Amino acid sequence: MRVRIALWAALAFGGAACAHGRPAAQARFLYQLSCDARLDRFDTVGQKRTGTYDLTKVTGTAPLIPAVTGALEVCLTRQAVFDARAGVFYTVVPSQAQPPGDGPMSYRVLGFSLPAVALVLPGATAPVPFDAPPRLLPDPSRGARMAGPADAPPALSEDLSTFAAGRPAPANKILETSRRRALLLLTGEAGPAFAVADESAHTLVRLQGPIATTADNVHLVPGGSHVLVEETSAARPRATKTGRVWLYDAATGAVVWSATAPQIARLPFRGISPGGKVLYDLLDEEWFLDLGRTFTTDPVERPLEPEFPPPALFWSDR
Amino acid sequence: MPPAAPSVTLSYDPAGPQFPITEDCAMPTVKVTATLQNLTPTPQTPAQYQWKVTLKFSGQGCVHSVNRQIVHPEINQTTQSNVFTIPFTQLRGGDLTVTVTVRVGNVVVTATSENLKVTGTNPSTAALMREVLTGDAFKKLMRLESGLRQFRSPTCPLFSADNLGGVGICQITSPAPTDDQVWSWKANVAAGLDFYRTKENVARRYPRNVRDGQTWKALVKAYNDKRVAQSKPEAPLKALTIDLPDYTAEQLERDTVRGYNGYAGGLHEYRVKVDADGLLVVTVAANGTSGTAEWEAVSAADRIAAYDKQNIAANRRGDPNYVDDVYAQPSF
Numbered sequence: 001m002r003v004r005i006a007l008w009a010a011l012a013f014g015g016a017a018c019a020h021g022r023p024a025a026q027a028r029f030l031y032q033l034s035c036d037a038r039l040d041r042f043d044t045v046g047q048k049r050t051g052t053y054d055l056t057k058v059t060g061t062a063p064l065i066p067a068v069t070g071a072l073e074v075c076l077t078r079q080a081v082f083d084a085r086a087g088v089f090y091t092v093v094p095s096q097a098q099p100p101g102d103g104p105m106s107y108r109v110l111g112f113s114l115p116a117v118a119l120v121l122p123g124a125t126a127p128v129p130f131d132a133p134p135r136l137l138p139d140p141s142r143g144a145r146m147a148g149p150a151d152a153p154p155a156l157s158e159d160l161s162t163f164a165a166g167r168p169a170p171a172n173k174i175l176e177t178s179r180r181r182a183l184l185l186l187t188g189e190a191g192p193a194f195a196v197a198d199e200s201a202h203t204l205v206r207l208q209g210p211i212a213t214t215a216d217n218v219h220l221v222p223g224g225s226h227v228l229v230e231e232t233s234a235a236r237p238r239a240t241k242t243g244r245v246w247l248y249d250a251a252t253g254a255v256v257w258s259a260t261a262p263q264i265a266r267l268p269f270r271g272i273s274p275g276g277k278v279l280y281d282l283l284d285e286e287w288f289l290d291l292g293r294t295f296t297t298d299p300v301e302r303p304l305e306p307e308f309p310p311p312a313l314f315w316s317d318r
Numbered sequence: 319m320p321p322a323a324p325s326v327t328l329s330y331d332p333a334g335p336q337f338p339i340t341e342d343c344a345m346p347t348v349k350v351t352a353t354l355q356n357l358t359p360t361p362q363t364p365a366q367y368q369w370k371v372t373l374k375f376s377g378q379g380c381v382h383s384v385n386r387q388i389v390h391p392e393i394n395q396t397t398q399s400n401v402f403t404i405p406f407t408q409l410r411g412g413d414l415t416v417t418v419t420v421r422v423g424n425v426v427v428t429a430t431s432e433n434l435k436v437t438g439t440n441p442s443t444a445a446l447m448r449e450v451l452t453g454d455a456f457k458k459l460m461r462l463e464s465g466l467r468q469f470r471s472p473t474c475p476l477f478s479a480d481n482l483g484g485v486g487i488c489q490i491t492s493p494a495p496t497d498d499q500v501w502s503w504k505a506n507v508a509a510g511l512d513f514y515r516t517k518e519n520v521a522r523r524y525p526r527n528v529r530d531g532q533t534w535k536a537l538v539k540a541y542n543d544k545r546v547a548q549s550k551p552e553a554p555l556k557a558l559t560i561d562l563p564d565y566t567a568e569q570l571e572r573d574t575v576r577g578y579n580g581y582a583g584g585l586h587e588y589r590v591k592v593d594a595d596g597l598l599v600v601t602v603a604a605n606g607t608s609g610t611a612e613w614e615a616v617s618a619a620d621r622i623a624a625y626d627k628q629n630i631a632a633n634r635r636g637d638p639n640y641v642d643d644v645y646a647q648p649s650f
Contacts, residue, residue, distance in 0.1 A: 035583075036628040069482050071636035097494075099581065113323055131527040156536050157543060171547030173596075174541045185595065187540055188547040191387020192595055215596050225470035239594075268627050282626055304536050309583030311629050 002239055003058055009249060011258035027274040027297050027315035031082075031114070032281065034311040035066050035075035037116060042275040042285075044315075053117045055091075057108075064110060074105075075302040079305065087114050089314060090144035092136050095125055105130045115318045117131040119145040128173040133307055141173055143155040144201070158182050158197045163204045170195075170204075174275055175215055179298040181224025181250060185215045185264060194218055196227060196250040205253045211246075214239045221272045223296030228278065232295040241265045245278075247291060263287040271300070279313075324357035326420050326427045330434075336472060337414065338437045341445050343502045345406040346436060348353075352418045359511065363423035367397045370419075371404050372438055375412030375500075380474035382481050388412065390496045399584055409502045411436040411473070437472035441487075441503050443650050449507060455571050456514055457583045458647040459578055460507070462640075463489040466650070468503035475500050480633065517577030524573065524586055525564045525613075534562065537590065537611075541598040555585070558609040562590065569613060572641050579640040583628045585621055587641055588613035 002227040007176070008139040029050075030042040041051035055077060058064040065076050077090040088111045095106035104127040111121030126146060128134045134146035135154075160169035171188040172195070180200045186193040192213060195206045209226060231257035232239035243265035247257040267287055274297045278289040297315070329351045330337075337346035352367055359365035361551035375385030390410040395402070404416070414434035420427050432612040441449070446466060449455060460466060464487045470476040480485030484491030488501050488510025498505040528534050542557035549555035565573060569588055576587040591599040591614040616624075618638040625635045637643065 032629075034632055036629075036634055038629075038631075068634065069494070070480075070484075070634070071582035072630055072634035073581045073584065075584065099584075102519065102523060106401075129530070156539055166546070171540075171543040174537075182367040187544040187595065187597060215593065268629070281629070283629065283631060304532055305533070306533060306584070308628060311628050 013093075016028040024212040029115075030271070030277075030279060030313060031080070031089065031316060032270060032279070033077050033080045033089075034310045035077060035308060036068070036072050036145050037076040037093075038111075040281070042279060043113075043284060044273045044275050044279075044288065047277065049284075049286050055112065055117070058112070058117060059110065059119050059122070064108070064119075065093050066095065068097045075133070075308050077191065078107075078133060078309065078312075080314050081136050081138050083138070083143050083314060086143065086317065087316070087318060088143055089114060090121065090136060091312070092134055092146060100130055103130075105127050105133075106126055107146065108133050109136065109144055109146060114316055118198075125313050131307075133305075135305070145304060148215065156303050158184055158199075160197060160204060163197060163202050165249045172197075173215075175218060175314065176300050176302055177222040178220050178222055178224040179296060179301040181220065183218065183224070183227060183247040194227070195221075195230075195253075198224075198250075205250060207248045208253045208255070217241065217269070219269060220250075220272050220273060220300050221291075222296045222300055224300075225258070225295060226291075226293075228272060228291070230264060234308075245289070247304045257291065259289060260291065261287075262287065268310075271318075273315055323358045324422075324425055324427050325355045326357075326418060326429045327353050327355065328416060328418060328429050328431045330431075333541070335434045336437045337434070338439045338472065339501065340410065341441055343409060343504045348404045348414075348429075350402045350404065350416055350418070352402070352420060354400070354420060354422075357420075357422050357425060357427060358614055359422050364398060365400065366421045367400060367402065368419040369393065369395045369397065369402050370417040372405070372415045373412055374415075375410065375416055380470070380477065382477035383474070384477070384481055384483055386477070386485075386500070386524070387482065390501060395500065405621065409498060409503050411438050411475075411507075416442055418503050432433060435473055437502060438469035438475060440467050440469055442473055446507075446650060449504060452514075454649040455569070455575055455644065456511065457649045458513070459575060459644045460487055461647040461650070463508065463510075463646050468506060482633075486510075486611075503647075504570070514574065514578055518570070518574040520572055520577055520581075521565065521573035522588070525562060528590060529562050534590065537592070537598045540596075542598060544597060556607070558600065558602065558607065559610045560598065562611045563613075565613070572615075572645075575641050575644050577589070580636040582634060582636040583625050583630055584618055585624055587615060589616050590614075 032040040037055040039053040043050045079090050080089050081146045082089040090111045092107050106125040106127050108125040111122035113120050137147050139145040157172050171185050172184040174182050176183045182197045186194045195205050211227050213232050221226045231242045231244040231247045233242050243262050244260045246255045249256045270277050270279040270281050274295050276291040276293045280287045331349040339346050371393035377386045396414045414436050417430040467476050468486045475485050479491050483492050483494045485500050486506035487503050488506050499509050505568040538560050545555050573587040591612045602609045621638040
């Protein structure tokens with residue numbers, strides 16, 4: 001079984017105990033957890049930020065999240081796993097705010113209830129090599145836990161040998177997955193080429209191109225039925241977004257919708273809600289792009305998080 | 319006509335009211351003389367002088383001090399002599415208050431001097447050259463941080479404009495500067511150098527950290543997957559063993575300087591170079607079985623874009639241009 005890091009951890013477990021069982025309306029509130037221990041709450045219906053919380057201030061008299069002075073060098077709150085049944089989200093915090101000169105870092109899992117944002121689980125610390133920060137996995141008994149040696153490592157590429165009989169399997173890199181669909185960068189191509197592999201149907205659908213974008217500007221929607229592509233004007237690492245997006249149908253590879261807005265170019269993409277709202281946000285400025293359709297509540301996952309990842313998102317009905 | 323009331327007055331050598339800490343970081347020698355008026359001790363009723371000295375810094379009037387409070391231990395001493403040299407035990411500055419209470423038989427008189435100050439002295443370049451025996455990078459860094467000033471004015475340490483409590487020549491910020499590091503430029507420089515060396519260790523280890531990390535392994539795998547997939551059946555290519563070199567001396571120094579300002583967002587001065595698709599850039603060796611990846615400097619624009627993506631608040635980003643700004647400074 002493939003194990004991946006939860007980027008979107010909504011309904012990791014709990015609720016109807018079915019990853020895609022809830023209607024999108026029950027995922028009205030989007031929570032964004034940034035590395036500086038800041039939690040933002042967005043109402044996707046009202047399309048505005050409705051709360052900002054500093055988690056360093058809610059862990060009691062003996063702070064469990066280290067204080068930072070100056071530059072933020074270490075991610076204070078890595079990943080988020082949400083237990084919808086308990087109304088608790090979990091994250092991983094380090095024991096110190098500066099990278100060690102040598103040796104491991106200690107991390108622990110903390111849990112916070114919603115909507116109160118109160119500490120409910122101060123987990124024990126465990127040393128982890130600094131160059132391999134821990135992965136947070138849902139756990140039915142404890143809510144969440146850090147991955148251990150017995151957990152399978154995340155798959156980095158899709159084995160497509162059985163997808164297209166008689167043809168060579170294209171080299172690829174998994175960018176994101178959701179509900180047994182994987183968004184792939186086809187690495188053997190001359191230019192940027194993307195495809196969606198359906199692991200259930202064993203089909204591989206290429207997004208029709210050419211596509212002027214880079215791999216970090218291509219996003220799978222919850223459930224994997226569509227792919228949102230943000231156009232860029234130049235190649236990485238100096239790629240800049242133009243403000244135009246296309247929505248591709250993952251079943252056909254064709255564009256089904258597009259939009260242009262200056263906010264798309266100016267603000268970083270954060271995620272797509274089951275209700276079809278794309279969150280663009282930078283610090284205190286948020287903006288929503290309405291895709292005009294709804295998706296399932298399946299989590300969207302990335303196989304490998306960088307040591308200092310972008311904000312983690314999850315959604316809730318509270 | 320009634321007899322004049324007995325009293326005591328205080329005078330100082332040097333006269334004050336400001337007593338500077340020396341350039342060599344020694345407390346000033348302050349000799350206080352209590353002079354009695356209308357009161358004459360005798361061998362049967364000698365004078366007893368009780369001295370009380372306080373020295374406090376409250377940050378008032380000093381910009382960005384964020385109300386830093388520093389107190390020298392109170393000095394209480396009794397002498398038979400009317401001359402008292404203040405026995406400071408710590409290097410501190412601030413408001414100096416001297417009180418003497420003189421007892422002659424049943425007569426007690428007292429005097430207090432206020433509005434005295436122990437002040438700071440910035441080091442000369444010559445003093446810095448004697449104390450700082452490092453390469454140019456650290457010297458330039460000091461100049462960028464503070465203009466080589468420990469004190470904004472004689473009465474005010476140079477606190478950092480970001481209101482994070484940083485102070486002095488090296489703008490020691492984290493860990494929070496000690497009281498010594500606020501008032502002694504030598505202690506400040508020593509702490510700055512310790513911090514610099516700590517960051518040098520982090521920078522030296524960084525290439526190994528990257529090589530051991532999951533991201534590097536994923537990059538190598540993706541590169542080799544592409545290499546093998548693109549090879550022709552008549553000339554199949556095998557996966558390469560790919561090396562990522564340690565930093566050169568110049569890279570190590572620049573990444574250390576970056577660390578001094580903070581590896582905001584986990585970004586070092588250099589990153590592994592990748593192509594437009596995010597795939598590793600590799601120079602293949604002549605033997606065709608191995609290759610070498612390379613480091614590339616992260617530009618200020620890319621740094622800011624990364625901070626935006628990571629949603630890092632403005633006061634947690636450090637200075638994207640810090641390294642270039644340091645190297646633009648003159649040494650000493």
